[in-house]
Amino acid sequence: MVTATSVADTTKFATATITINPPPLAISTTTLPDGMVGTPYSQDIQATGGVAPFTWVVGAGTLLPHNLNLDNSTTSTVTISGTPDTQQTAVQFTIQVTDSANQSATQSYTVTIKNPPTLTIATSSVPPGTINVAYPSFSFLAAGGTSPFTWSETGALPSGLNFASNGTLSGTPTVTGSFPITVTVKDSGVQTSTKTFTIVVYAASTVLSGRYVFQFQGFNASGAFAAVGSFNADGFGTISDAVLDRNSVGGPPTSNLALTGTYSFDANNLGTMTLSGPQGIATFRFTLTANAPNGISAGGKIIEFDNIKSGTGFIAAQNTTGFSMSTITGEYVFNLAGSTMSLGRAAAVGRLTANGSGGVFSSGVMDMNQAGVVPAKATFTGTYTVSAAATNGRGTATLNITLGGTAVTLNFTFYLQKIIQNQVVLVILSNDPVSGTQQLLSGSMEPQILGSSLTGSLMMVTTGLTSTGLPDVSAGVVTITSSGNYSLTADENSGGTITSINNVAGTYILDPNGRVTLTSTGGNRVLYLSRSNTGYLVGTDGNVSTGTVFTWAAPFSLHGTLSVSTGAPVAANQENDFGKLTFSGTNSGIVTGTVNVGSATTFQPNTSVMGTYTTPDSNGRGTLSFTSGPHTGTSVFYLAGRSQLVLLDSISTGDMAPVVFSGACIHFVGSPKGGIFCQ
Numbered sequence: 001m002v003t004a005t006s007v008a009d010t011t012k013f014a015t016a017t018i019t020i021n022p023p024p025l026a027i028s029t030t031t032l033p034d035g036m037v038g039t040p041y042s043q044d045i046q047a048t049g050g051v052a053p054f055t056w057v058v059g060a061g062t063l064l065p066h067n068l069n070l071d072n073s074t075t076s077t078v079t080i081s082g083t084p085d086t087q088q089t090a091v092q093f094t095i096q097v098t099d100s101a102n103q104s105a106t107q108s109y110t111v112t113i114k115n116p117p118t119l120t121i122a123t124s125s126v127p128p129g130t131i132n133v134a135y136p137s138f139s140f141l142a143a144g145g146t147s148p149f150t151w152s153e154t155g156a157l158p159s160g161l162n163f164a165s166n167g168t169l170s171g172t173p174t175v176t177g178s179f180p181i182t183v184t185v186k187d188s189g190v191q192t193s194t195k196t197f198t199i200v201v202y203a204a205s206t207v208l209s210g211r212y213v214f215q216f217q218g219f220n221a222s223g224a225f226a227a228v229g230s231f232n233a234d235g236f237g238t239i240s241d242a243v244l245d246r247n248s249v250g251g252p253p254t255s256n257l258a259l260t261g262t263y264s265f266d267a268n269n270l271g272t273m274t275l276s277g278p279q280g281i282a283t284f285r286f287t288l289t290a291n292a293p294n295g296i297s298a299g300g301k302i303i304e305f306d307n308i309k310s311g312t313g314f315i316a317a318q319n320t321t322g323f324s325m326s327t328i329t330g331e332y333v334f335n336l337a338g339s340t341m342s343l344g345r346a347a348a349v350g351r352l353t354a355n356g357s358g359g360v361f362s363s364g365v366m367d368m369n370q371a372g373v374v375p376a377k378a379t380f381t382g383t384y385t386v387s388a389a390a391t392n393g394r395g396t397a398t399l400n401i402t403l404g405g406t407a408v409t410l411n412f413t414f415y416l417q418k419i420i421q422n423q424v425v426l427v428i429l430s431n432d433p434v435s436g437t438q439q440l441l442s443g444s445m446e447p448q449i450l451g452s453s454l455t456g457s458l459m460m461v462t463t464g465l466t467s468t469g470l471p472d473v474s475a476g477v478v479t480i481t482s483s484g485n486y487s488l489t490a491d492e493n494s495g496g497t498i499t500s501i502n503n504v505a506g507t508y509i510l511d512p513n514g515r516v517t518l519t520s521t522g523g524n525r526v527l528y529l530s531r532s533n534t535g536y537l538v539g540t541d542g543n544v545s546t547g548t549v550f551t552w553a554a555p556f557s558l559h560g561t562l563s564v565s566t567g568a569p570v571a572a573n574q575e576n577d578f579g580k581l582t583f584s585g586t587n588s589g590i591v592t593g594t595v596n597v598g599s600a601t602t603f604q605p606n607t608s609v610m611g612t613y614t615t616p617d618s619n620g621r622g623t624l625s626f627t628s629g630p631h632t633g634t635s636v637f638y639l640a641g642r643s644q645l646v647l648l649d650s651i652s653t654g655d656m657a658p659v660v661f662s663g664a665c666i667h668f669v670g671s672p673k674g675g676i677f678c679q
Contacts, residue, residue: 022049022101023050023051024049025101025103026047026048026049029044029107032080034112034114035111035114036084036116037084037087037116037189041068043079043080045078045080046077047078050097050101051100051103052099052100053099056078056097057098059094059095059108063091064091065088065111065113066088068080068081069082087113087114091110092109093108093109093111116144116187118145118193119142119143119191120142120143121142122142122143126138126169128201128266129158130202130203130264131173132236133237134262135262136261136262138170139168140169142167145185145189145193146191147187147188148187151164151166151185152165152184153182153184154182154184155180157179163181163183169199176201178199179198180197180198181197181199202266208271211317211320211391212233212318213393213415214314215313216311217311217338217569218308218310218312218572219572219600220248223339223343224339224343224440225308226246227244227245227313228246228414228442229257230242230393237264238262241391244257244282245413246429247432249434251434252433260275265288270287271285271288273285284313285303286300286303287300287596288300299315301578303576303577303598310569310575310598310600312578313568318416321419323393323416324357327416328416329354329356330423331353331449331450332352332445333445333536334351334445335528335548336430337568338441339439340371340434344371346440347546348366349528351363351515360381361381361383361384365379365513368403368439369540370439372542375403375404378402379402380400380401380402382398384398393415394413395416396412396413396414403437410432411431412429412430413428413429414426423447426444427444428444430442446530448528448529452534452535453529453532454480454510456480457477457478457480458549458550459476459638460475460488460490461549461567461662462475462547463570464541464543464546465570468495470495470496470571472495472570473493474492474501474545474547475490475638484507484509485506485507486505487505487506488520489503489621491636496658504521504522506518506521514528514530516535525538527549551640552641553640556641558583558622558639558645559583562581564581565577566661569659573657577597581609590611591609591613592608592610594606595607595629608629609629609631610628611625616637620639621639622636631649645663646661647660647663
């Protein structure tokens with residue numbers, strides 16, 4: 001009430017009453033999320049208006065979901081909290097708030113409490129171990145359920161290994177053999193899941209010993225991926241002084257990652273290697289090729305790398321005496337392949353001159369095909385360096401080049417591998433982030449003999465990528481018919497479309513630096529010779545076909561056991577295989593063997609195959625039909641000499657992910673009648 005009195009006459013006054021109403025009270029939170037059994041629930045409800053303090057209650061005649069409570073609160077916010085322990089559907093309740101002015105507001109809610117997803121053990125297998133070598137870091141994984149999880153194990157753990165309640169397997173096995181165990185996981189609720197595994201512990205093997213370089217090319221979820229590196233194997237399952245460089249279309253590149261690790265083998269020389277470091281763990285499967293005379297493997301084939309969709313690579317012994325800049329000297333050719341930022345294919349071939357300890361590249365020429373855009377015969381210069389203290393042969397290089405009118409600087413990491421006539425071979429990876437002007441490229445660089453020529457016949461093998469993202473593979477024979485002229489006989493599978501090329505004529509121009517242009521109606525290509533009849537090529541087409549040529553010469557024979565493998569994939573749907581095939585000894589007969597098959601979804605180790613093959617014709621061409629195993633149907637092969645072949649798998653219409661195998665005899669022996677043959 002307000003009273004007003006006259007100043008002039010204080011006997012006169014007036015009285016008025018003013019009413020002040022509080023702001024209207026309302027609940028602004030209109031919905032609440034559902035909950036899950038075993039998972040803590042905490043949700044705020046907000047009021048607006050009104051006058052503090054507030055009183056909150058669950059509406060008369062309604063109940064919250066089981067084991068949930070309305071917290072005490074005198075503010076404009078209240079919390080419903082607790083851990084639901086019962087599945088309930090569409091629980092309806094109301095929440096009421098009252099303020100100090102006796103205003104009230106009510107809001108209705110509907111909440112469902114769901115059961116958690118079914119608990120399962122997501123781990124599919126456990127890595128093998130090696131006796132007296134620390135077991136690789138490994139933890140079992142659960143899917144579904146409600147954390148935290150408790151793990152347990154029953155069975156016969158190998159002596160020296162321990163199983164922790166958090167699902168970690170660790171220790172150092174002290175016995176060899178196969179050990180079945182049963183693993184159980186329990187969640188914080190009532191769910192459990194059980195699964196059986198077998199832990200294999202192998203005997204120590206000295207077959208992998210010394211320093212090795214490795215290279216991998218493939219595809220991950222973002223597109224093309226590549227890695228190079230080096231490691232030292234002690235011959236007993238331990239990796240030390242390892243280093244890894246990697247790059248991908250999804251980026252960014254990572255360089256000089258220091259790692260340690262372990263490795264082991266089964267009875268078929270199929271190995272598993274795990275490299276660990278602060279950045280994580282890299283694991284790959286590999287198989288060894290023939291041993292050197294001292295019993296130590298010269299290398300092998302990588303057929304699986306982490307969770308990469310598809311890929312392949314190699315391991316090769318390094319010659320540590322060549323770890324200096326002085327061995328990078330003289331003439332070289334290089335072969336690089338990979339991807340553009342837009343997932344098109346990219347490739348480059350070329351040559352250069354290195355001046356050894358000076359660290360300078362000169363007389364560089366490169367032909368690069370970027371998804372069909374081909375700056376031909378681009379010249380470049382560059383520099384390179386290898387640390388004098390490097391124990392792994394790692395170095396870096398920079399090329400300065402103009403491509404399509406744009407000056408570009410290309411940066412690479414490389415590892416020195418082996419010595420050929422006082423010159424070292426380099427394994428190469430681009431380390432620029434992939435962009436509109438920088439491609440993902442990986443490959444090798446090897447010594448070149450200037451003055452090389454083309455004579456007689458050559459095997460030519462190429463792999464490309466169609467505009468629809470399907471592999472395009474071919475194999476055939478190039479015959480030099482006269483100076484500057486050739487003919488081509490080949491087979492091609494381009495994304496399931498089969499083409500036979502019979503004696504197609506073409507012309508060539510050979511430059512003094514070993515660069516060759518091949519022109520024909522069957523496609524134009526650029527070839528750089530490393531020596532006579534041997535080199536690397538790139539097509540000038542949109543498929544960006546890359547490949548090799550090498551000497552093709554009689555006598556032809558197909559006998560004994562050959563090591564066979566696929567090359568680097570150009571698409572994620574290609575298989576990546578390595579294995580051994582044994583041919584019966586007649587030019588038309590039976591083939592048997594085992595292959596390790598890696599694909600985008602599975603890995604099939606030591607898979608048996610069987611088939612028949614025909615007598616090769618005058619071009620060394622024959623057909624092979626697998627009757628069992630992962631590759632059924634008809635394939636074509638070309639013999640390049642004594643028990644050396646190229647296998648185009650397959651030539652069946654509709655096969656949209658063809659691959660090319662190369663194969664060579666594992667072991668030649670002398671014949672009592674003179675000569676040698678493949679055993």
